[in-house]
Amino acid sequence: MRNQIEDIRNTPNVVIVGGGLAGLFCALKLAPRPVTVITAAPLGQGASSAWAQGGIAAAVAEGDSPEAHAADTIAAGAGLVDADVAHGLAREAPARIDDLLRYGVPFDRDLEGHLAVGREAAHSARRIVHVQGDRAGQAILAALTTAVRATPSIRVVEGYLAEELLTADGAVTGLRLRKAGDPIAKPVTIAARAIVLATGGIGHLYAVTTNPPEARGLGLAIAARAGAVIADPEFVQFHPTAIMVGRDPAPLATEALRGEGAVLINGNGERFMQAVHPLAELAPRDIVARGVFAEVAAGRGAFLDARDALGARFAEKFPTVHASCRAAGIDPAREPIPVAPAAHYHMGGIAVDARGRSSVQGLWAAGEVSCTGAHGANRLASNSLLEAVVYAARIAEDILGCEIPSPAHLAEQPVPRNCAFPALAAQNLRAMMTSHVGVVRDRERLAEAVRSFAAIERDTGNIALRNMAITALLVAAAAFARRESRGGHYRSDHPTESPLARRTMTTLVQAREIADRLAELKRTPQPITA
Structure with missing residues (x-):
C-alpha cells in the first residue's frame, strides 16, 4: 500500500531505504511483518538493478555445481574474497532463483523447459539465467514491484531521500528525510530502531558510468557519518564496454555479448585482448577494462564487434543493446560498437556480517551499498544480483528472529540548513x-x-x-x-x-x-x- 508522507511518523519498526532488488526482496521476505520502503524515485525506477542486462549467476544446470561457482568467484576476486561467503552465496543461489520464479520473474527456458543458462567472463560454466537475453534487471524489478504493491504489509513512500541516520549510544534511532528534488524543503524526521539500507552503488560519482543518477553513494555516506565501518571502498569495477554515444549514463553492451562470441577490436580493426590475457575478451573485467582503456588512451579507440558472432540475430538475442545502438544511429549487426570503460559496480561498501548486520546496532545493509566479502577486489560477472537477493533474504530472517525495541520518541531535531544543489x-x-x-x-x-x-x-x-x-x-x-x-x-x-x-x-x-x-x-x- 502507498501512504502519504504525513503518515510516515507512525511507521512500523522496520524501515528499508531503497527500492531496488535488495530492498524489495527484503520487504517481501519480511511479510507479513509491517515494513516501510522509502525510495527517492518511483518504485522500480532509479535502481541499478533495473539496468542489469547480464542476469543472475546460479549453478542450476546439469554438470555445474555450487562448488565450481564459488571457486570461480574466489578466483576472480584477486585474493580478497571471503571463501565462506562465496560458498554460502553459491549454495543459496538455486533457492533464491526459485523465490524469484514464484514472484513471477519469467526467466528464459530451453526447449525442454529447463532454465536457459549463458556464460560470461571468468565463469567456468554456463550458469547465468537471463530474461529475453538482456532484460533480466527490468523483468525482475517489474515482477517484484507488482508483488510489493500487492502485499498489504508493505508501505511504500516515494519521492523522499534519506539524508542522515540518527543514532544514540551506537544504535540507530531514526532517519532524516527530505523531498527529492527540493533541497530547501523542510526535512521529515522518523523514528526507527531497525533500518535496512539498500540504496545502491556509487557509479554516478563518476563522469562516465552505466549507473542511474540515483547511484551517488548516498547510503554509504550516511552510514559512514553514523560511524559505520566501511570495507574495501577503493575497489570500483569499470565495465569494459559502455557504449560511447554521448549519453549520461552511458548505455551498456552486456558482457553476455562477448560470451556469445563478440570480440574487441581497435580502430585499425585489430583484436587486442589476445595479447593481454589468455582468455582474451573473456578475461576478468578489470583486465579487459584496462585493455580497452589503453586503446582509447592511445587514440586508436575500442569497438565491440558482433558482426560475425551474431549478425542478423543481434536484435532478437540482445534487444536492449540493439535498441540503444539504433537510437544512436549504429547498426550493431553491420558495424562495430564504440565502447569505453565506465564506472559500473562498487565492490566496497558498508561492512556487514553473514546476516547483513553493520557495525552500527539496528542497521543492516544489502545489495551494492554493502560489502559482504563476496566480491573481493573484482566482482565475478552476474554475482551482484545474486548477492542482493541472498543477503536480503538473510536480513529478513535475522530481523524476524530479533526483538526490535519500539521506536523511541525523538527529541525535536534542529533543522539543518541546506542550499540549492550546486x-x-x-x-x-x-x-x-x-x-x-x-x-x-x-x-x-x-x-x-x-x-x-x-x-x-x-x-x-x-x-x-x-x-x-x-x-x-x-x-x-x-x-x-x-x-x-x-x-x-x-x-x-x-x-x-x-x-x-x-x-x-x-x-x-x-x-x-x-x-x-x-x-x-x-x-x-x-x-x-x-
Whole structure:
C-alpha cells in the first residue's frame, strides 16, 4: 500500500531505504511483518538493478555445481574474497532463483523447459539465467514491484531521500528525510530502531558510468557519518564496454555479448585482448577494462564487434543493446560498437556480517551499498544480483528472529540548513573521480582528489553534495592508502600485487585523517609516502 508522507511518523519498526532488488526482496521476505520502503524515485525506477542486462549467476544446470561457482568467484576476486561467503552465496543461489520464479520473474527456458543458462567472463560454466537475453534487471524489478504493491504489509513512500541516520549510544534511532528534488524543503524526521539500507552503488560519482543518477553513494555516506565501518571502498569495477554515444549514463553492451562470441577490436580493426590475457575478451573485467582503456588512451579507440558472432540475430538475442545502438544511429549487426570503460559496480561498501548486520546496532545493509566479502577486489560477472537477493533474504530472517525495541520518541531535531544543489560543483567532482580515481590511478592524482573531496565536504552548504563528497573521499583515501594493484584497483606507480592480500576496513574519521595529513604535506611539502 502507498501512504502519504504525513503518515510516515507512525511507521512500523522496520524501515528499508531503497527500492531496488535488495530492498524489495527484503520487504517481501519480511511479510507479513509491517515494513516501510522509502525510495527517492518511483518504485522500480532509479535502481541499478533495473539496468542489469547480464542476469543472475546460479549453478542450476546439469554438470555445474555450487562448488565450481564459488571457486570461480574466489578466483576472480584477486585474493580478497571471503571463501565462506562465496560458498554460502553459491549454495543459496538455486533457492533464491526459485523465490524469484514464484514472484513471477519469467526467466528464459530451453526447449525442454529447463532454465536457459549463458556464460560470461571468468565463469567456468554456463550458469547465468537471463530474461529475453538482456532484460533480466527490468523483468525482475517489474515482477517484484507488482508483488510489493500487492502485499498489504508493505508501505511504500516515494519521492523522499534519506539524508542522515540518527543514532544514540551506537544504535540507530531514526532517519532524516527530505523531498527529492527540493533541497530547501523542510526535512521529515522518523523514528526507527531497525533500518535496512539498500540504496545502491556509487557509479554516478563518476563522469562516465552505466549507473542511474540515483547511484551517488548516498547510503554509504550516511552510514559512514553514523560511524559505520566501511570495507574495501577503493575497489570500483569499470565495465569494459559502455557504449560511447554521448549519453549520461552511458548505455551498456552486456558482457553476455562477448560470451556469445563478440570480440574487441581497435580502430585499425585489430583484436587486442589476445595479447593481454589468455582468455582474451573473456578475461576478468578489470583486465579487459584496462585493455580497452589503453586503446582509447592511445587514440586508436575500442569497438565491440558482433558482426560475425551474431549478425542478423543481434536484435532478437540482445534487444536492449540493439535498441540503444539504433537510437544512436549504429547498426550493431553491420558495424562495430564504440565502447569505453565506465564506472559500473562498487565492490566496497558498508561492512556487514553473514546476516547483513553493520557495525552500527539496528542497521543492516544489502545489495551494492554493502560489502559482504563476496566480491573481493573484482566482482565475478552476474554475482551482484545474486548477492542482493541472498543477503536480503538473510536480513529478513535475522530481523524476524530479533526483538526490535519500539521506536523511541525523538527529541525535536534542529533543522539543518541546506542550499540549492550546486550542479557545477557536482559535475567537477564527477570529472575528478573519473580522471583521478578511475581505471588507472597514481599517488599524485589520488592525493589531489583526497584533498579536494575533503574540502568540498567541509565547505559545501548542500547536504546532497556533502554526501557525494564523503563517499568520494572514502574511495579516494582508501585508494591512496593501498600501495599495490589488485583487481579493480590499479596504480601505475605500484603496478604489482603485494604478497600480503588484505582487505580494507576503514571509517570516515580515518579518511579525514588521511586528508588532513595530505593537506599538511601540501602546506609543508615532503615526499608523499603512498
